[in-house]
Amino acid sequence: MGKPLNVGIIGCGAIIAQYLANFRRLDQVRLVAVADLDPARAQAVADDYDGVRALSVEGLLSAADVDLVLNLTIPAAHADVALKAIAAGKSVYGEKPLAATTEEARRVLDAAREAGVVVGCAPDTVLGTGIQTARKAIDDGLIGAPISASATMATPGHERWHPNPDFYYQPGGGPLLDMGPYYVTALVTLLGPVTSVLGAASHTRDERTIGSGARQGEKVPVTIDSHVTGVLVHASGALSTLFMSFDAVKSKSPNIEIHGERGSLVVPDPNHFDGDVELFPLGATDWETLPVSAGYVDSGRGFGIADLAATPRGKEPRAGGALAYHALEVMESLLESAHKGTSVAIHSTVDRPDRVELTVLADRADALQPK
Structure with missing residues (x-):
């Protein structure tokens, strides 16, 4: 809390455009790196935005300045990527669903708890x-x-x-x-x-x-x-x-x-x-x-990460792993x-997430800008 959360994105498919558009507006989030199995797709994103570098997946996971990995891979890869990120000491926010199965999802949540990192998951709609x-x-x-x-x-x-x-x-x-x-x-x-x-x-x-x-x-x-x-x-x-x-x-x-x-x-x-x-x-x-x-007024994909960044340590984010x-x-x-x-x-349960009071998140003065 109090400083931007440095984010690295794994998976540069079509959905990334919506996240990029909103990251430009959010004080709570700073994109620093992107990776994709197709290096050209990651490089295309990095070429378009100042301060964002294209890395291999392994390089992004080991990057010291990445606090949270945004997992935009296909559903079958959600758990594998999340577990690798957690093993590297990163918090994780994934596209839905949290994993392909509850068995895989449970491994993700258990690993995160043991590592002391946070799991968030779309949808943040x-x-x-x-x-x-x-x-x-x-x-x-x-x-x-x-x-x-x-x-x-x-x-x-x-x-x-x-x-x-x-x-x-x-x-x-x-x-x-x-x-x-x-x-x-x-x-x-x-x-x-x-x-x-x-x-x-x-x-x-x-x-x-x-x-x-x-x-x-x-x-x-x-x-x-x-x-x-x-x-x-x-x-x-x-x-x-x-x-x-x-x-x-x-x-x-x-x-x-x-x-x-x-x-x-x-x-x-x-x-x-x-x-x-x-x-x-x-x-x-x-x-x-x-x-x-x-x-959140005029919100979009990525606001769940901003909400996670503002969530006090030890409290479950509204768009959190338990709900997902x-x-x-x-x-x-x-x-x-x-x-x-x-x-x-249904064996699991979850607290009904706190309501979001009417909130306008100010546009960033130092927004992520195209080159």
């Missing part, structure tokens, strides 16, 4: 004004005691736009593990931890056709469930219904709805950081849009339940 304004509405009792929620994500598949969609259809991918972290993390942030799940899943097609890029027309095998639905039982007693699909075409329903004894909320897309929160109180005649009242592990266990257990046909208990 829950720290934006959309989810946080909804959280404040619940905390303020505007809907009374929450009873239920529904969360819906429907798309015909990422192969329609992604030039290399293979990992979406391999273990660690699929609609639940790819997009579910946004929804499950939001539901836990809003309603608290989950104690059990009941799921069902289907596998519609054995292959997908790439729709763009150099590989357009190439077939990709599908080895995961491409449509998953289920019920989450929260410790509070609230019930959430989850619908995650790479098979459906489009949904007209809100992304998340929360229903309570005295009102209902429409919560904006948890894949975004902002959006309108709408309230329908008991006895009203129409929906009302609530004023923005909580969360719990969300991963919920999703893994939903798939287990779908295959077994029975309810599955």
